[in-house]
Amino acid sequence: MLALLLTLAMVAAACGSDDESVAPATTAAPATTAASSGGVPGLVEEGKLIVVTTGNFPPFTAIDPDSGEVVGYTIDIARSVAERLGLELVTPTVDWVNELEGLAQGLYDIADSGIWPTAKRQESFLFSRPMTSTGIVAQVRAADAGGPGFADMTGMKAGGIQGSSQEAYMLENADALGYESYSGFAGAGEALTALKQGRVDALSQDTLVAGFASVNDPELAVAGPTVLAHPLSLAFQLGQEAKRDAVNAALDAMIADGTLAELQKKWFNTCIPVPDHNNQEEPYTTMPAGDCGPAVTAASTGGVPGLVEEGKLIVVTTG
Structure with a gap:
């Protein structure tokens, strides 16, 4: 399915x-x-x-x-x-x-x-x-898996879905991201086709949707960090x-x-942290019961409580 x-x-x-x-x-x-x-x-x-x-x-x-x-x-x-x-x-x-x-x-x-x-x-x-x-992540061609994603888009042709939150992230952070050009697409099908054809080098995509697509299509992958985790x-x-x-x-x-x-x-194919409420700041603390286990452990460095591993912010994706 x-x-x-x-x-x-x-x-x-x-x-x-x-x-x-x-x-x-x-x-x-x-x-x-x-x-x-x-x-x-x-x-x-x-x-x-x-x-x-x-x-x-x-x-x-x-x-x-x-x-x-x-x-x-x-x-x-x-x-x-x-x-x-x-x-x-x-x-x-x-x-x-x-x-x-x-x-x-x-x-x-x-x-x-x-x-x-x-x-x-x-x-x-x-x-x-x-x-x-979920969050926002760069979707790329499989050959570019392991790349920097949003961490370094210098010279890249970027794309996203018109009117989406992912597009807003790209446009609002254009100078910091450093991409060469941006193209908006009417829908996911058009955007993924443009990516596969090389008309864009990376798409700004929902993390779970990008991971799902990458798992099921050998031509696709995710790259770089997940940003703007949100409920x-x-x-x-x-x-x-x-x-x-x-x-x-x-x-x-x-x-x-x-x-x-x-x-x-x-x-x-995994369990994902669930925020306690819609306006909660990261890190998220609620995890479904059962095989997922607890979302938090002891207090951690840097004044950030409840990190799974001290000194690290672990953001889960399906990718």
């Missing part, structure tokens, strides 16, 4: 989870507030949890062409949440802009494409507690705090009983 999802990633039209374009929350119609199964208030349709995704952002969400069903890490999380709340899961797919616009208009209960709850987005939406963490969360319409709190309780239970750890291993 992982190879199948990579194929979907190559033809995806947009890197949905990181586009900052959202509909103003002030224009949104309120979601239905009728009482529902499991005591969850504010559901759009009674007895159902409607979770919208783009279906084109593997390994978080993708369409299985054989079954036509939506699959992925965030889909499995949504399925477990719905089961714990006694609700039927419904998973429509739309493009990224319509995902958040539809959520703001009350068409869906949750938007779930691996969304970074930036300060800007928190002005327009509510967010759940984090469900994983990924589920998004809700403003004013739906009670619904958000019910989902948070389910997510907390998934961390406590090891379910989240199992899903991370299924999709990423």
Whole structure:
């Protein structure tokens, strides 16, 4: 299934989870507030949890062409949440802009494409507690694996997805990064094709997505450090705090009983630190229970508490 999802990633039209374009929350119609199964208030349709995704952002969400069903890490999380709340899961797919616009208009209960709850987005939406963490990394051709990545981009032709947080990082740090030129692409498929063809030397990419692509495509690799570690969360319409709190309780239970750890291993082949909350600074401290083990040990040098290994900041990736 992982190879199948990579194929979907190559033809995806947009890197949905990181586009900052959202509909103003002030224009949104309120979601239905009728009482529902499991005591969850504010559901759009009674007895159902409607979770919208783009279906084109593997390994978080993708369409299985054989079954036509939506699959992925965030889909499995949504399925477990719905089961714990006694609700039927419904998973429509739309493009990224319509995902958040539809959520703001009350068409869906949750938007779930691996969304970074930036300060800007928190002005327009509510967010759940984090469900994983990721970062930004340089995706390169396999021949350039082991290169410096963001540490030294002198003379490189760089690229990224238009409107994404990864693009914002490149443009805001152009002088420090030192790349020769930057090209924005409409979607992941176009960007990866440009990389393979040599039209760009490196892409600014979500760490988990880049690692997933590299594991499943021998032409791709990651290089250099991961930067800007950040949480990924589920998004809700403003004013739906009670619904958000019910989902948070389910997510907390998934961390406590090891379910989240199992899903991370299924999709990423490893366990990844989960921030305690959306505005937490690094290093992250919460780790799913079970085989993942604790995220922190003793206090460490440099005034940074809880490092796994003294004197080092270890940032995990799938690469």
